[in-house]
Amino acid sequence: MADKELGLNDYISILRRRWPLILTLGILGSVCGYMVSRYLPKRYTSQTLVLVQQPTVPVDYVRPVVSQDITQRMAAMQQQILSRTRLQPIIQQFGLYQKDAARVPEDQLVENLRKAITVSPVLNMAGTGGGLPGFTVSVTLDDPHLAQQICSSITSMFMEKNLQLRQEQAEDTTQFLGKQLEQAKTNLDEQDSKLADFERRYMGSLPDEQQTNFNILVGLTSQLEGTRSALDRAQQDKAYYESVLSQQLTATQANPGGALPDPTMEQRLAALEQSLQVLRSKYTDSYPDVAKIKNDIAVLKETMAHSEKPNTTPPDNSEKAVEPPQVRQLREQIRLLDEAVKRQELQQKQMQDKIDVYEGRLQAVPAIEQEYKELTRDYQTALDFYNDLLRKRTQSVMATDLERRQQGEQFLVLDPANLPERPSYPNKRLFAFGGFAGGLSLGVAIAALFEFRDSSSVRSELDVESSTRLPVLATIPLLTAKASTAKGGFVELRPSAQRRA
DSSP states (O other), X not given: OTTXXXXXXXXXXXXXXXXXXXXXXXXXXXXXXXXXXXXXXXXXXEEEEEEEEOOSSOTTTSOOSOOSOHHHHHHHHHHHHTSHHHHHHHHHHHTTTTTTTTTSOHHHXXXXXXXXXXXXXXXXXXXXXXXXXXXXXXXXXXXXXXXXXXXXXXXXXXXXXXXXXXXHHHHHHHHHHHHHHHHHHHHHHHHHHHHHHHHHHTTXXXXXXXXXXXXXXXXXXXXXXXXXXXXXXXXXXXXHHHHHHHHHHHHHHHSSSXXXXXXXXXXHHHHHHHHHHHHXXXXXTTSHHHHHHHHHHXXXXXXXXXHHSOOOSOOOSSHHHHSOHHHHHHHHHHHHHHHHHHHHHHHHHHHHHHHHHHHHHHHHHXXXXXXXXXXXXXXXXXXXXXXXXXXXXXXXXXXXXXXHTTOSSEEEEEEOOOOOSSOSBSOHHHHHHHHHHHHHHHHHHHHHHHHHHOOSOXXXXXXXXXXXXXXXXXXXXXXXXXXXXXXXXXXXXXXXXXXXX
16 A cells, blocks of 8 residues: 555445444444543533613613723623632532532632633524624533533623713713713803903994994984084074164164164075975974074064064163164074084984994994904804713713613513523534544544555555565456356356456
């Protein structure tokens, strides 16, 4: 075998020759494996199934605060529960490994218990997606009752730890959002105070009031034009009456005892009536200019009536006795016109001051608007941030209350820890199958060793050439005798195989 290349037919021939040896070793191995499994120490496995129950309140109404994936949370909980501080009290509580406690370090005992505990996730069904639907907790020990008790204890620790972690995280989130909300409220109050102080300082000059200021300015400008027109008319009337008074005084000095004609009064009356008609075509009788002209017409008519009566009053040495009534009327009219002029001038000054104020406000709008936008933007940002934190804090408070009521995501024990009736180790069938496989492997190895050490057997042309180092010249078939059933009764020789020599 060492000097030639084997083919499939050669392996089949070897298997046909050596199958009793291989099968015998396989059967012996199976028996040995089964016998070994009977004497190995038995171990029992208790298992429980835990499902992840979704919150009772839909997520659309109350959003959970715990956003960590269930798989990551399970990994963290597994590390905490299977830690030395958690497993050591269990060993002491249930009296585990009492035989090994004196000669084995405590850390090794904890490690042995950790290896005996298995936490396996439950896989999702194909195409369902979503998170982890559940997990199984398995505990393997040599005592079935201890395995069941420890499995129940580990499961309870997972459930309590899950509730504790979710509640602590929800409460921590609520407290954090509460502190952030207080800071946001303080910042919002500061921005509100700045904005209110700014509005007080620039009241009337704010960008929102620009159109109002412009409309007021237009109205004041129109009123100023009307006041100027009224002032001009009052000044003209005053100058006219002063001229008439001067003429009357000259006539009085020339004719102290007679009536003083006033030929210009009729012209003045006609002019005033014409002006009254023009104003009435535009304004009502309550308009100041219309009322003033009506008053002037009444005074002028009264003056003309007095001037037509003969002067029977004896002359007096005093100035009032000498002056005729029309002169006194003119003086009174001039006084009234003088007061009207002063009043119009004061009104004009007040309107001009107001116009200057509103023009200053309109000119200051661009600079004020820039600062106002910055304050408004900062205030709006602080307000949005505060409202967002307030909404989140409200949701966190509801989620925390949900966790306290244990209505959030929690673990539900679907199958409690069972009491194993049969040992999970050793598996006799598995050991028997393993022994059989090992015996077959050993038989194949021994058969190969025998074939490798067999150098005397010649079974094929290659064996002849390999052993003699000579070429094969011819082959002779192997002839076997077979009785024929023909009537002649002769014997037929047929080649059944060929032998090469």
